[in-house]
Amino acid sequence: MDSELLSRSLMFLLFLLLLLFVLLFSSLDVWYFLRGAQVFVWSCFQPRVKDVLSEQSVDGQVLLHDLDYMGHMNNSRYLRECDFARFHHYMRNGLFMASFRLGAKMVVGASTVRYRRSLAFRETFEIRTRVLGWDQKSFYLEQRFVSKKDNFVSAVMLCRQNVVHCSPEDILQVVGQEKIKSPEFSEDLKHWISFISANSQSLRAESGLKEE
Template sequence: MTINLYVPQMFFLLLLFVLLFSSLDVWYFLRCAQVFVWSCFQPRVKNILSEQRMDGQVLLHDLDYMGHMNNSRYLRECDFARFHHSMRNGLFMASFGLGAKMVVGASTVWYRRSLGFREVFEIRTRVLGWDQKSFYLEQRFVSKKDNFVSAVMLCRLNVVHCSPEDILQAMGQEKINSPEFSEDLKYWISFISANSQSLRAESGLKEE
């Protein structure tokens, strides 16, 4: 009789579990929590220009029908690596304290070699520079079996409600100047700007 009383409760919990996992990307939020806690126990990085590394491994849920890491998973892993990066160097807490947000305004990925099942890699994230509105980051996927750069991502992080200079000042790094942009980064920024202006013109909007 006691066992029968638990059957409706177990059924309800199972139903709740199924509904939760079918309507929400639970693993994403669990991974966010894991990266947050792990980052809290990592040593702080004082120099915003320092490269930071985060380990990863290709698991079953990362695979596509071709048996290697799905293209969309690279972007997802970059999200976690940027969060880890901004937690360790203070960017996240400084922007949070100012009521600002850093959102991805543009990104480009090129794939040089696929990552296979169970392959261990690390994501190397570094700030390339900044302007009045955005930070520019590079993220590299480096295979640990032979140190080969499997993929590279360029990312523009737009700062909303303040500026990169405001955040750097809150971090106590206002005296650090942005490194000079490389030619390929300048080309990429020009491409994004030209594309944005073209789309604005199509919509009948004025140029920014």
């Protein structure tokens, strides 16, 4: 009788665990948080990059869950991979820990992706991330998806990383690179920032808000 009761209890426990597993994966993007934890731990064991302007790269490969109906990497997956690549970049050059100490946050204010050639199933690539410069409110980054089979730049992303509760200069000071000046913005970056500003003012006008 005791063994039968124990067996039923174990079956019930397994059922509850299975139900919890289903509810968790159906209501939360579990793999996103696990991947973020993996990037955090892996970055902690990587050598520190002292120059915030230096380019860093991470490897990737197109897997089954990355595919869309066309059989190549889904457009939204590029943005997701860029998220993890930026996190890795900030961890290694110290920007993430510096912002954490200041109680600040770095959030994406704008991003634009130019797709040049699709990445196919099992194709390997690099994401090369670099800081292009900064102003009083934001860091500006470029991220390139470079195919390993022929070194072709398959996609390019521009990202505006807004700094909340402090400024990029404050973060650089904590990192110990307050003497570094922002590189001069390229013409295409200037045009992109102008577009963001014009679009922001247009949306504010629609809402009856004053110009910034």
